Amino acid sequence: MKKILSIGIILLISIHVFSQRLSGTYYIGSGGNYASISAAMNALLNNGVSGNVTFKINNGSYPMVNLNFLSGVPNQGDNDTIRFTSSSHNANNVIISSTSTALLINNAKNLIVDNLTIGDNNTTKGIEITGSCNNLEIKDCNINSNPTGNSNAQAGIYFDSRNNTSAYNLRILNNHINGGYYSIYLYGYSSNNYNTNIVIDNNNLSNPYVYGIYSYYTSFNSISKNTITSRSSNNSSSFYGTYIYYSNADMINGNKVQSLTTAVAYPYGMMFSYLNYRNTTTPSLISNNEILVFTNSSYYGMYLNYSRANVYNNSILVGGNGPARALYVNMLAGVPVNIRNNNLHAMAPSAYPIYITSNSVAYSGTHLKMDYNNYYNQTQVGFAGTNITDLNDWRFVTKQDAHSISVYPNYTDLFSYRLIADGEGFNCPRIPNVNSDIRDTLRQSITSMGAYHSYIPKMHDIKLLNLISPTKDVTAGVPTPVRVSIMNMGYNPVDSINIYWNVNGNLQTYLWTGFPLALGDSTPIITLGNFIPLPGENNITVYTSLVGGKIDNDPLNDTVSIHSFGCKTTVNSIYTVGGSSADFKTITEAIDVIKYCGIHTPTTISINPGTYNENIIIPAIKGTNSTNTLTITSTSGDSSSVTIQSLTSAPAITLTNTDNVIINKITVKGTSLGLSSTAIRLQNNNRNITISNNYLVVSPNSPSTASSTDIMAIISQTSSDTNLVISNNYIDGSGGIYIRSENS
Structure with a gap:
């Protein structure tokens, strides 16, 4: 009887130990608490949790892993996190591999997967996410799919939620994802049920066959600081650094996209179609992105179609010999686009720094606003319903870009494929919500066009910012004012400026004095005086100098000129x-x-x-x-x-x-x-x-x-x-x- 009682006590103690809820840290692998990841999952699903749980996986290679939370984790609270990581905190030391899917995650809640190598060169999908997941973080991992394959079943991270499932609060951070048809594939349930609160930041996406980031019906908090590089061999004829379709994004910032071979005939550095078109009236901020693609065809650095967007401070260079477009814009009524502070460069004589479709020109000045951009090509400024080779003609057609330029960017590090211009002549006012550049360098109140802030203010520098009046057409014989505004672009404040204005050879002077202008400040509109336009051409030039013997350190921005045509009040038939x-x-x-x-x-x-x-x-x-x-x-x-x-x-x-x-x-x-x-x-x-x-x-x-x-x-x-x-x-x-x- 005593022997039977002892056995019963031992069984009760054993049942209590093995059914105890998990909390804290456990080790998996040789010498650990669990021999395998599947054993740890069984314990987790059978015993439940009483707080945060971390599984540290010891060094070694492991077969395909199925993290299936379909039935839920017993007693998991809203703040209880489950984490799978390497015990060495080095992703290279733990390898999970399979020829099909290396890591399957289903119905996860509050899950972190980090510091693991998932998949190898023979893997179809590195990570496949299924079911409805909430608060899933994948970070600091090496994620691999076949780097030479061409099957659309291959992906680094794959989530297709068209079977009435969705992802909420998904974060993909600091991973190196290599190979696959897609690096990252996210497909939401429907146009009324997007994946939401998605973040894809600081990842290196290399060697996708076609798509770096593919998104449909997904709402992003951020797609930022990713490096996306096409294949140089075993490549498709098409490449999309990003393919964002019927999706929303608060911020798409600081990404680097490269396709450096013309063997990829049809590249889209970044493709946005119906971005922020549904379920929001807020434009997406597309800023500080650096795009470098080569093509001998008529394809794109950035493609913007029917998208509500602010396109600010991007650097785009399209090389090759084809009639490509650095920035392509196709618009829809009621879906505004703002294009400011960008450096857009197309190399081939037949290419376009900017291409605005014929139907979109009608929105210029209302839904389409542009200024402080650099449009450089050796032949043409851009396309706006027609080829335009002169910046003044561009301004006339678009009624925009009063302060934009067309200047070759003197790149200082192009051999490293970085589009850093030397900053000379590329100055523009900082946009309030783009306070830093692609390197996280703080932008000053006067910054540089493009993704890199490289402007160094001089001690004394004033810029004739605007010749507001006259315009290119005036009425002959009717008094017309000459009005300007001036910006201080130097370190030292300015409280007085000599302004010289010449109309048809008649030189006059004006002394402006006022409250000291700090760096980036502008004067109010200054009316210098009036002139009587002659019939035909009128030549007006305005230039400035500093008072008190100070030398303007950049005289190249002190002068503006305009040829105004004096129209008669009566015209010929x-x-x-x-x-x-x-x-x-x-x-x-x-x-x-x-x-x-x-x-x-x-x-x-x-x-x-x-x-x-x-x-x-x-x-x-x-x-x-x-x-x-x-x-x-x-x-x-x-x-x-x-x-x-x-x-x-x-x-x-x-x-x-x-x-x-x-x-x-x-x-x-x-x-x-x-x-x-x-x-x-x-x-x-x-x-x-x-x-x-x-x-x-x-x-x-x-x-x-x-x-x-x-x-x-x-x-x-x-x-x-x-x-x-x-x-x-x-x-x-x-x-x-x-x-x-x-x-x-």
């Missing part, structure tokens, strides 16, 4: 072109005057006989309507008497966002050389256009491919034109008429 007695020598001069001054009656540009080697751009003309049309025609009424000839691949005539124009009884010739020849191009939504009784000539050469539209007499390919009449024209060459709306 007929303008003649060509010859000594004509109103204008060239057709371009006539168009420029009409562009500035508009029309108030049916107006004709009557062209005298001759050949005019010009590329004419007809923009929106003030005052046109169905009655007050602009007609471009030959004086004699004989189409053979006037030839407008393009000597380059650019169209001889381009109509862009213009209305009520008639082109008739002239000869229009595209270039006769090469594989690109256009007589007349329509772009950016034209209305009420008539092209009739003309002789249209393009190259007789065969185009580069059977489907090519590079040789066309008339082409409307990316425009949405209304009331377009093309009649009684004679067309000569290998291309005829091609009309295709911008979209369905």
